Amino acid sequence: MSNKKILIVDDDRDVRLGYHIRLKANHYDTFFAADALSSIAEARKHQPDLIILDLGLPGGDGFVVMDRLKSNVYLAIIPVIVVSARDRHANKDRALQAGAKAFLQKPVDNDELLAVIRQVLGEPETSTQQTVQPRE
Amino acid sequence: MNDRTIRILLVEDNPGDARLLGEMLNEPGSVRIELTHLGCMSEAVNHLKESAADVIVLDLGLPDAQGLGAVRQAHAAAPSVPLIVLTGLDDETMAAQALQEGAQDYLIKGQIESHALLRALHYAIERQRMSVETDEVRRLQLQLKDEFLSHVSHELRSPLTAIHQFGTILLDELAGTVSPEQHECLEIILRNVGQLQSMIGDLLEVTRAQAGKLTIDLQCSSVSDAIEYSVKTLQGTARAKGIILSLDLPPLLPLAYGDPTRIRQILIILLDNAIKFTNPDGEVTVRAQLLAEDPNFLLLEVSDSGCGITADMTEQIFERLYQVTGPGQSSRKGLGLGLYICKELVTRQGGRIWVTSSPQKGSIFSFTLPVFSLARLISPLLRDEKWPADSAALVTIEIRSQEGWFSKETRVDWSRDTRGLLERCLLPDLDVLLPKMSSGGPGELFFVVAFADEKGVAVLIKRIREQFQRLKQSEEPSLAFSTSYKLLELVPTDANAPIENLAENLAARIEDLIKSDTIARATQS
Numbered sequence: 181m182s183n184k185k186i187l188i189v190d191d192d193r194d195v196r197l198g199y200h201i202r203l204k205a206n207h208y209d210t211f212f213a214a215d216a217l218s219s220i221a222e223a224r225k226h227q228p229d230l231i232i233l234d235l236g237l238p239g240g241d242g243f244v245v246m247d248r249l250k251s252n253v254y255l256a257i258i259p260v261i262v263v264s265a266r267d268r269h270a271n272k273d274r275a276l277q278a279g280a281k282a283f284l285q286k287p288v289d290n291d292e293l294l295a296v297i298r299q300v301l302g303e304p305e306t307s308t309q310q311t312v313q314p315r316e
Numbered sequence: 317m318n319d320r321t322i323r324i325l326l327v328e329d330n331p332g333d334a335r336l337l338g339e340m341l342n343e344p345g346s347v348r349i350e351l352t353h354l355g356c357m358s359e360a361v362n363h364l365k366e367s368a369a370d371v372i373v374l375d376l377g378l379p380d381a382q383g384l385g386a387v388r389q390a391h392a393a394a395p396s397v398p399l400i401v402l403t404g405l406d407d408e409t410m411a412a413q414a415l416q417e418g419a420q421d422y423l424i425k426g427q428i429e430s431h432a433l434l435r436a437l438h439y440a441i442e443r444q445r446m447s448v449e450t451d452e453v454r455r456l457q458l459q460l461k462d463e464f465l466s467h468v469s470h471e472l473r474s475p476l477t478a479i480h481q482f483g484t485i486l487l488d489e490l491a492g493t494v495s496p497e498q499h500e501c502l503e504i505i506l507r508n509v510g511q512l513q514s515m516i517g518d519l520l521e522v523t524r525a526q527a528g529k530l531t532i533d534l535q536c537s538s539v540s541d542a543i544e545y546s547v548k549t550l551q552g553t554a555r556a557k558g559i560i561l562s563l564d565l566p567p568l569l570p571l572a573y574g575d576p577t578r579i580r581q582i583l584i585i586l587l588d589n590a591i592k593f594t595n596p597d598g599e600v601t602v603r604a605q606l607l608a609e610d611p612n613f614l615l616l617e618v619s620d621s622g623c624g625i626t627a628d629m630t631e632q633i634f635e636r637l638y639q640v641t642g643p644g645q646s647s648r649k650g651l652g653l654g655l656y657i658c659k660e661l662v663t664r665q666g667g668r669i670w671v672t673s674s675p676q677k678g679s680i681f682s683f684t685l686p687v688f689s690l691a692r693l694i695s696p697l698l699r700d701e702k703w704p705a706d707s708a709a710l711v712t713i714e715i716r717s718q719e720g721w722f723s724k725e726t727r728v729d730w731s732r733d734t735r736g737l738l739e740r741c742l743l744p745d746l747d748v749l750l751p752k753m754s755s756g757g758p759g760e761l762f763f764v765v766a767f768a769d770e771k772g773v774a775v776l777i778k779r780i781r782e783q784f785q786r787l788k789q790s791e792e793p794s795l796a797f798s799t800s801y802k803l804l805e806l807v808p809t810d811a812n813a814p815i816e817n818l819a820e821n822l823a824a825r826i827e828d829l830i831k832s833d834t835i836a837r838a839t840q841s
Contacts, residue, residue, distance in 0.1 A: 198481030265473035
């Protein structure tokens, strides 16, 4: 079975790399976008199974990205997890209303992130991430 | 409009007094006066709805409004218009109270002369203008501060995210093997990241507290659960410092009426402080019991064998940004926001917080929370004798997700939405939505006590069903929803029996029903 594809949208290069290492270790393929515009282009190109979306982005924030995704038949079905440094109290409800499957506060706990990803992708629960053996 | 014209609304029922004032104001001068004279409060209120006034001169003995009541009514009708009250010679106490209710000035009848009157009018208008301006400036400053804090904390979180990510990547050996010494170093880094993270959280929390935006979700809460949770959370920190952290709970403790998340938050702040200010080999203990002086409250205590606090500081430490100074403290001070947040949270839940301490022996931080009482919650409904029926109904509403809950968070979100929906379906004087009474189980349960007969309940349930269908269709088709109800006869007690007895009796029956219902549902699944 091939790996699931995750598009990471975050304007911070270090943070993107951090996600990449963590997700690769858990057998996900990762793609990246650093701004609103390229996130739509990357989503079209790779048809990811999931998008991890930051809210503060150059060229339009995460809400704009979710709106654009929704207006495209092929992209509307891709589940989105919002991971943001913005205040949860002010942004969580708004993000969920905009169609996000979950809102996680930065810095996000790894176990929590992976659990939510698995849930959104409909994958079985597994214990700690590093002990996962490559799937046949 | 000419800004040299002052529009005065004179509300005075005595024609003689009114004429006298009118004449004084008509004396030639540099200021044009436009005087409207009305004889009672109702006319004045109507007038203010339609036309503007620069100042109101108000007699406190009107046919339809007297004394402070008149001041309040006038102030309510036009909060931004300055108010000068007219009182008799023997009424200066009343006049002083009127100032507290929002009047700008008072004039004593019989002692008014033309110049003083005009000066009073000018001062009143000017003072009002300045106070509006000051309020506006303060509001803007607060808003700027909020924006600044939220911006700063956002900017701080971003680099912190990267530090956390890469720290955990190293720790989890995703970038190669780590020696035990390196492992220890990384844990120290991440522990400090955690501290920074909670400081940023505190900053935002304080911003919210000051803007009156702290959310408190009052419900039936187990204090024991909260204590066990927080002790578990901080056990590691205590052990690392060589401190014995223990809890002392009585076997049976009534439920509190509070927010479980907030109770945990308070305990964690207090425990964290206690550990911070206690030397290795010391002890920190959490206790809970009924408050001896008033069994309507629970008393929670966090005691330590730390350095203690001198008597003159026991009040100050709950102030914002206060920090204990002096020898023996940990070099790490924090922001000095924790106890301030605790105080806000405890007060907002109807409790009290204080500290008793003796230097070098240790401190006991105590706070109270109201005990949950169903009788007290429903007794206001019983107070009004005009019930439409001689029965009450317990309506049970259950929501379940047919595909299983997506996550704990969605469950919480849906519960909150359902609560909002139910609140909108209720009649404020006849129905009450009970706080969350149980947790766990496959579905979320909500209980409404309605003072209604069979027909009334049917109407209520129909309304709830319709609302819910609409919500479900638009948002979450997989949500299942069911209602049921039980009628409870209101036992006619003799007229002299206090309402509390009736409330207690009804509450006991409702509690029994809820208990058996919850158990039945839990065993069903």
